[in-house]
Amino acid sequence: MTEEFLATKPIYMQIADRVYQQIVRGELKAGDKLPSVREMAIQSGVNPNTIQRTYGEMERVGIVETKRGQGTFVTEDQDKINTLKVKLQIEIIQVFVKSMKELGFSNSDILRGIEEFFRREKDGH
């Protein structure tokens, strides 16, 4: 009866998110080769099929392209990467704002909260 409390993203999505992060942060650049399915599977301690799904998902989204017999590569299309960055950003903000509103904070409360947070951060918390 504990189901309600698990709510984790599927592993193949978590791994995709991790790759998305690397791309958005520039650790993986346009045109870079990703690890092979099998290698990534070992790195992640996961079955190759799961990585296959990850790569499939990322290709569907257009952030990655596969060249037959050669491997999987980050798209050359910088626009797609920028769009991805925006999309991930919005996703995170949505979750954050929702949590804050559940605590009873208004939009301006939220902004003030973050500004305050940055101020303390600067002063060595």
Next chain:
Amino acid sequence: MTEEFLATKPIYMQIADRVYQQIVRGELKAGDKLPSVREMAIQSGVNPNTIQRTYGEMERVGIVETKRGQGTFVTEDQDKINTLKVKLQIEIIQVFVKSMKELGFSNSDILRGIEEFFRREKDGH
């Protein structure tokens, strides 16, 4: 090897968070009585022991007091409630800011992102 991908908070903490929320939002006010351990256990579909830990945790933090034979009550000390609100807020902001920085956003990027988000929210997404 899959443990790495689960990363869920313990259930008793999740339930505590939920109660904290109700307190901070004023749904549960200073001095209000919480449901009994057994009742809460049924409501949450969880073992009473788990709720016992939840209540223990909340008492440790001082946000709740148990009066023997009477039940568990929200603290009368409004300061503690206010502090709780701030603490929860900071916790959420920390996670949020960390995620945003992992995507390569600076402090001012973050503020601009949220302002933009609120602007779109107002215009009906």
Next chain:
Amino acid sequence: MTEEFLATKPIYMQIADRVYQQIVRGELKAGDKLPSVREMAIQSGVNPNTIQRTYGEMERVGIVETKRGQGTFVTEDQDKINTLKVKLQIEIIQVFVKSMKELGFSNSDILRGIEEFFRREKDGH
């Protein structure tokens, strides 16, 4: 060394095509329930995972919707069904026209050929 001569669509796609046909022909109507993954797997003599992929693909395309714990259903959106019909039609025509041009027929040859074909069909070939 015979690889070049196989060139078959993956099974999960072939099954999807078959379902698309049934939908387009009206044998499966908007809102109808598809067989369960397991049942369809038995009917098709295929592993349930393969059907899962078929259903996943059809959902991605938006022609099918899954209701958790209840099953998979043809979309209620008649527009999507109409679009599907057009897409399948164009796909078939493309293959056909390509074959005809490989035989050296021009566009008007092709039209005349089909008209002639229909004429004979009517006269009891």
Next chain:
Amino acid sequence: MTEEFLATKPIYMQIADRVYQQIVRGELKAGDKLPSVREMAIQSGVNPNTIQRTYGEMERVGIVETKRGQGTFVTEDQDKINTLKVKLQIEIIQVFVKSMKELGFSNSDILRGIEEFFRREKDGH
């Protein structure tokens, strides 16, 4: 139980079709010599026996003649070539019309569909 989903023409027929195409398009003219069985086998990456069957099939149909010690030649009989062209055309049209009718299209739907297709083709897709 997967046999049902393969449904590929035998290789020797696929190769025959390819030769038929060349003849019908005039790339191979009446009286032209075909490559030797061995050469063709290498070109196609196929066992010579397979090509032997291909040539046998084409001879049976009368589109090709073998002169002992000299090789295999396209028939001198232009009528047979013309007939072949018509037969191949009808074959393709049959398959096409069948597919379209399986999608629920009528004869006039089909004609309109192709005309529309040509119109778009001309306008640069």
Next chain:
DNA sequence: GTGGTCTAGACCACA
């Protein structure tokens, strides 16, 4: 070597 598909069999969450 690469990615892509398929099977067999397992477990999970939702309703």
Next chain:
DNA sequence: GTGGTCTAGACCACG
């Protein structure tokens, strides 16, 4: 009962 995810291990086509 439903669909969804995951593993293990196999085979294929492409370059």
